[in-house]
Amino acid sequence: MIILRIILLPFVLFSFTETSFCQELKLNPPSVDHPLSEIVQSLVGDGIEISKFRTNQRSGSAIGSFEAPWEGFGMEKGLMMTTGSIFNAVGPNSSEKKGSNNRRSGDPVLEKLLGNNVKTYDACILELEVIPKADTMAFNFMFASEEYDKFVGSEYNDVFAFFIKGKGIENGRNIALIPNTDQPVSINNVNHGNMDNEYPAVNPIFYIKNTDSLSMLEYNGYTKLIEVKQAVVPNETYILRLSIADVSDGLLDSGVFIEGNSLHAYHESYQVRFPSGKYNLDGTSISQLNNLLRKMQMTKSDKVELAGHTDSEGNYDANMELSNNRVNAVVNYLVNQGVKKDHIKIYARGETMPIANNDTEYGKKQNRRVEIKLLGSD
Template sequence: MFRCSTIGFLFLSSLSCLAQISVDTSYTEESLVREVFVGEKTKLNAIHYQGSYQSIGLFETEHLEFPLAKGIILSTGKAKHAIGPNRTPNRSTAFYKDGDDQLDKLSGRTTHDAAVLEFTFAPAHNTLAFEYIFASEEYPEYVGKGFNDVFAFILTDLTTREEQNLAVVPGTSLTVHIDNINALKNAAWFIANANRRDSPWHDLLEYDGMTRLLTARARVVPGRYYRIKLAIADVDDGMLDSSVILKEKSFRSFDQPVLAKDTASIVQPSIVFFDWDSSELTEEAQAQLHTFAEQVLRYTPRGIRVIGHTDALGADDYNEQLARKRVQAVVDYLATLGLQGKVSLYRQSKGENEPVASNAEESGRAQNRRVEVNVEY
């Protein structure tokens, strides 16, 4: 009896370790927006959701290293299907509900099963930002096929009626979808999740691919009312689910100096790459950091986090030290560009533990030999 109980306990414990994500679809849109998403006292009105109530919920994970611990999940299928491990390459749910006209226009095709969360707000400061992750079962098979699930964060100025989509690839005007962030394009922002060898989240999350934590950001006028539309939908058919996860309390406003020449300028994260077994900055990396430093000096960020990575070749201890050397090379160079004493620099090394591409091929290893430089506000 004791042996059976012990085995049962170990079995349940292993299941508990795998099931480190929970999704609760019982929350109202009011509570999700007011209590989960918005991170400061903000005037909120007209909170509205359209779509299946199985497609919106509270996302939580106990995994300490996952990019976000809690937030709102919006899905083209059942939100609870986000829960891993990833055993199904083509998880799909069709609700046969309507799409969305703006998403039709954005994708150039007919959308279905739209999940749309909207609310109006009046920011207290001149810059709006929030963090999110996009994940999809369409990775990797449908990359480059000419159609894909679509999502957008459409910000509307209710005074001027001007609209802009905030879901764009950092440093570009490209909308975020599987064709614009994948293993070959903007790969530094991509995490493969289809193969257990290549992903730290295979046992955690169902989807075959995901973005890293991205930031949506826009200039706003303090006190003026805006509407934000957070929307995702299937394109052409109801097959292959996609989701966007909005980080808890990340919806906020803060002040940045307004430049006379370009009031929309913001400091974008930077990723620099290294040659194999090297911590020397290439000319390209130096030019990239020079541009980054010029942007930082125009603003007053809270700090800069510099995170080093390597590919999987070599011993773990060696790669940890190599990642540290790469971080130090970046920090030292930023110091020469005038940031020393003006912005706090935080160092972190991950070694080979957080690949963004497969280490089985050189093209993937080249993407993993990187240092990420992120601005914190």
């Protein structure tokens, strides 16, 4: 069956020297005062150096920076890549069919990943040469699309991938995967299903349907914040290739948001877990923290990153407060043991970044955590 999609796109003229606002959302394409090099460097956290970057985005607004101090978004600022225009991401979600056909070429690398002679369009590509200072590299992202939910389970499965290549990964690898799986993040792999074609829900715990008319996003749906990570060899150069493209046509937009300062490298990670609704440290937690302290002495590393998380029980605001209390409990213990407070990075994520299914008791237990990372050197 041949499916024809006829979409009337409004003609909107944007000035690329101005900032676009929707409530608290700010979007800026590269400019003389805000060059792409500066936007790229804003991704860098501890233990990572970006030595070079390349992009196919020479003009226009398919790539830029964002500021979104909205707790439900899971992050405040970073870099955005899209198959259309970053300005099409501006909410509220007033249209189900918004997009820009830039008539850019597709990405053969993504087409090879998809197989079956699938064609891509309007690719946006960013390549980074990065040097990690520790043995694990990671960053956080969120994927959003106007293809949700109507085209879930169809050929219009807009695609993106984060490929990494370097020592120990000579053939390259896509690391944009659903947590604890080998499945790539895509419209057909993260959704609430599609009743029109009887497509079942797939990994729904990572998906948010954008039904809130006050939302700062135009996209019909988006994923929760997801971390990607990869084992690497310290002080070696790796190529990180970020790419997103429309599939089967160049109409409706999709976008990837990468959190600022989240591209980092760390030596080891630990997880302190908590009972439901609690934030006090027990004996097991203290034992894990003491192992961390010994490792810090051995490696002479003195910087750590803490991120507090909850399950989905309770309301959003209460979970944000609970995750903050969990982080502070760990901070207080480390400081009392001699770690400098200004060497501790703190994030309270609430329920925005699950790693397991909140529909099961086991999954909820996995999500009630503080993640601790022993960071690489600057």
